[in-house]
Amino acid sequence: MSGGAAAAVAPAQRPAVAVPALKDALLTALVAFGLFVPIVGLRTDVGANGGLVLRQRWGDVAVLVGLAFAGRLLMLAWRAVRGDAKPATAARTALLRKAGTFVAPVLLALAVLLPFIPGTGRYELDLGILVLTYVMLGWGLNIVVGLAGLLDLGYVAFYAVGAYAYALLATIFGLSFWICLPLAGILAAFWGVLLGFPVLRLRGDYLAIVTLAFGEIIRVVLLNWVSLTGGPNGVTGIPRPTFFGLPFSMSGEPGTFAGFFGIEPSPVHRVIFLYYLILALALLTNWVSIRLRRQPLGRAWEALREDEIACRALGINITTTKLTAFALGAMFAGIAGSFFATRQGFISPESFTFIESAIILAIVVLGGMGSQIGIAIAALVMIGGFEVFRDLDEYRMLVFGGAMVLIMVARPRGLVGSRTPTVALGTRRAIGAEHVAEGRG
Amino acid sequence: MSAPMLSVDTVSTAYGAVQALRDVSIEVAQGEIVTLVGANGAGKSTLLMTICGDPRARAGRVAFEGRDITALPTHEIMRLGLAQVPEGRRVFPRMTVMENLLMGAQVAGHDPAPLLAQVFALFPRLKEREAQRGGTLSGGEQQMLAIGRALMSKPRLLLLDEPSLGLAPLIVRQIFAAIRDLNEREGLTVLLVEQNAYQALRLAHRGYVLVNGRITLRGTGRELLAMPEVRDAYLGGGH
Numbered sequence: 122m123s124g125g126a127a128a129a130v131a132p133a134q135r136p137a138v139a140v141p142a143l144k145d146a147l148l149t150a151l152v153a154f155g156l157f158v159p160i161v162g163l164r165t166d167v168g169a170n171g172g173l174v175l176r177q178r179w180g181d182v183a184v185l186v187g188l189a190f191a192g193r194l195l196m197l198a199w200r201a202v203r204g205d206a207k208p209a210t211a212a213r214t215a216l217l218r219k220a221g222t223f224v225a226p227v228l229l230a231l232a233v234l235l236p237f238i239p240g241t242g243r244y245e246l247d248l249g250i251l252v253l254t255y256v257m258l259g260w261g262l263n264i265v266v267g268l269a270g271l272l273d274l275g276y277v278a279f280y281a282v283g284a285y286a287y288a289l290l291a292t293i294f295g296l297s298f299w300i301c302l303p304l305a306g307i308l309a310a311f312w313g314v315l316l317g318f319p320v321l322r323l324r325g326d327y328l329a330i331v332t333l334a335f336g337e338i339i340r341v342v343l344l345n346w347v348s349l350t351g352g353p354n355g356v357t358g359i360p361r362p363t364f365f366g367l368p369f370s371m372s373g374e375p376g377t378f379a380g381f382f383g384i385e386p387s388p389v390h391r392v393i394f395l396y397y398l399i400l401a402l403a404l405l406t407n408w409v410s411i412r413l414r415r416q417p418l419g420r421a422w423e424a425l426r427e428d429e430i431a432c433r434a435l436g437i438n439i440t441t442t443k444l445t446a447f448a449l450g451a452m453f454a455g456i457a458g459s460f461f462a463t464r465q466g467f468i469s470p471e472s473f474t475f476i477e478s479a480i481i482l483a484i485v486v487l488g489g490m491g492s493q494i495g496i497a498i499a500a501l502v503m504i505g506g507f508e509v510f511r512d513l514d515e516y517r518m519l520v521f522g523g524a525m526v527l528i529m530v531a532r533p534r535g536l537v538g539s540r541t542p543t544v545a546l547g548t549r550r551a552i553g554a555e556h557v558a559e560g561r562g
Numbered sequence: 563m564s565a566p567m568l569s570v571d572t573v574s575t576a577y578g579a580v581q582a583l584r585d586v587s588i589e590v591a592q593g594e595i596v597t598l599v600g601a602n603g604a605g606k607s608t609l610l611m612t613i614c615g616d617p618r619a620r621a622g623r624v625a626f627e628g629r630d631i632t633a634l635p636t637h638e639i640m641r642l643g644l645a646q647v648p649e650g651r652r653v654f655p656r657m658t659v660m661e662n663l664l665m666g667a668q669v670a671g672h673d674p675a676p677l678l679a680q681v682f683a684l685f686p687r688l689k690e691r692e693a694q695r696g697g698t699l700s701g702g703e704q705q706m707l708a709i710g711r712a713l714m715s716k717p718r719l720l721l722l723d724e725p726s727l728g729l730a731p732l733i734v735r736q737i738f739a740a741i742r743d744l745n746e747r748e749g750l751t752v753l754l755v756e757q758n759a760y761q762a763l764r765l766a767h768r769g770y771v772l773v774n775g776r777i778t779l780r781g782t783g784r785e786l787l788a789m790p791e792v793r794d795a796y797l798g799g800g801h
Binding site for chain 2: 423424430431434438543
């Protein structure tokens with residue numbers, strides 16, 4: 122009886138929800154139609170006689186508009202079923218935190234064991250090196266953007282400085298990689314301070330513009346100072362890394378890595394060595410960041426991000442606080458840059474375009490500004506995902522953009538948005554994501 | 563009176579072409595509570611900020627404990643034994659209460675444990691909220707946190723900029739009671755900038771009235787409260 126009554130009521134209520142949803146979906150379809158007609162519907166091809174021919178592809182447009190309509194409808198249906206989106210509660214934050222303490226060691230163990238996992242070939246290792254390079258860059262930029270709150274759009278400049286520092290020192294003066302590595306870091310840090318001075322008074326949008334310009338200046342100088350940098354031809358013949366003096370060569374002589382350890386020479390040795398090298402460098406960056414966050418300097422960075430005027434009132438030297446953030450962030454980029462140079466054996470200004478800065482910044486923002494593990498996951502997803510979808514060719518960017526939008530819609534404060542206090546009397550409580558910066562520099 | 567702890571001598575300050583302070587002279591002696599009252603835009607906060615060197619005085623001299631601090635950079639001034647509670651509280655919103663307090667202790671470098679105990683004794687509410695984020699506190703609690711944070715540097719002179727701003731009368735009384743407590747028990751010298759003239763002048767030993775960047779009246783708190791100009795202009799004649 123009561124079941125029948127409920128069934129009778131339900132259809133009567135449904136139109137109240139369904140009609141606006143249908144309208145909404147139709148509107149979405151209309152917008153999609155407006156967009157796809159010029160983008161997809163009309164296409165110019167070179168005709169038989171060499172002139173341009175307008176080709177019409179209404180079928181494709183219909184499919185896309187249909188997809189937009191169905192997608193919107195599905196989304197609305199899902200929302201209706203799920204109810205209003207709940208903000209991340211403290212309980213959920215605590216749960217995520219628990220998961221986080223578990224995820225980090227597992228990821229680390231995976232990273233350490235990767236070269237020995239069966240099925241790992243040269244391709245996987247190369248991809249691992251690439252991902253770890255971006256993890257390191259993300260952690261380095263996190264010091265500037267995530268901790269000190271200084272929006273830096275020209276981070277790749279320091280990466281370039283480090284790469285060219287190693288390339289030039291090694292090719293011109295014949296210095297070894299292990300001497301050049303700290304030198305490249307110091308040089309990049311020096312450039313970080315150099316950038317830091319003129320932008321001390323700038324914040325937010327203005328800072329972003331100046332750092333963006335700085336990144337471009339470095340690239341343009343590298344491109345045009347042909348006598349030193351080789352200009353667009355780049356620097357070739359950069360020495361490959363040695364195992365603390367033992368070169369990786371296929372000859373198997375006693376003076377080589379394989380000969381010294383009495384193993385079969387293999388080109389994979391060098392890749393594995395590079396993999397562990399970048400893993401160690403990335404972990405160093407992580408360790409320094411985590412340590413510094415608990416030190417007065419790191420706390421001053423975070424306070425600076427929160428409120429500059431309050432920092433002044435507390436007697437914090439804003440100048441040194443900002444400059445150290447720029448210098449330290451730049452130093453890690455420089456170290457990563459010299460690793461990049463030794464790995465590639467060839468560098469040119471093409472590797473240091475603005476898109477690199479944008480990707481690194483995206484990793485930091487998507488990961489959740491200030492979160493070490495979030496940045497590592499974001500780098501894995503972004504760089505790894507980019508490789509996984511390589512077969513999609515030109516649609517790869519579409520997937521990439523869509524994924525970024527999805528992450529920002531679902532988790533506006535980044536994958537790991539909570540912030541762990543650096544000090545507490547009793548138990549440490551994570552600070553819920555709802556209190557952490559949302560999609561802003 | 564021996565040499566004052568803080569002396570501001572014929573100081574003028576300007577923001578660009580706009581003159582904010584003209585030949586202002588005030589003195590704060592050791593152990594005093596001195597109140598600066600005045601209308602919006604009279605230059606009260608500017609005077610407090612000028613003492614801290616931001617903006618810097620265009621003319622005149624600021625001295626703290628006999629030392630000329632007019633030309634010192636802000637962060638060095640704030641290390642001499644002054645602490646400022648800035649206008650609008652300005653706690654660090656995403657940092658916990660504990661982290662906020664430790665930020666206050668950081669520069670001076672005193673052992674934070676006894677200072678924390680002192681702040682928690684003064685404001686037990688902060689102890690309860692110790693692990694909570696600064697931005698989630700109520701206005702009154704944020705003001706307590708801002709004062710507590712300033713006290714963590716163990717200052718000899720506390721500069722307070724509008725501590726009653728936007729707070730309920732009950733909370734204002736609590737805050738003012740705490741200031742009196744600090745002054746009487748710890749011997750802390752206080753320079754207080756307030757729009758809430760009645761309570762501020764009752765609390766103060768001495769006071770100054772600032773109008774359009776000039777000191778127009780001075781006297782003990784009681785004297786100023788009794789002056790008809792003060793009553794009409796700042797007390798609404800209601801008290």
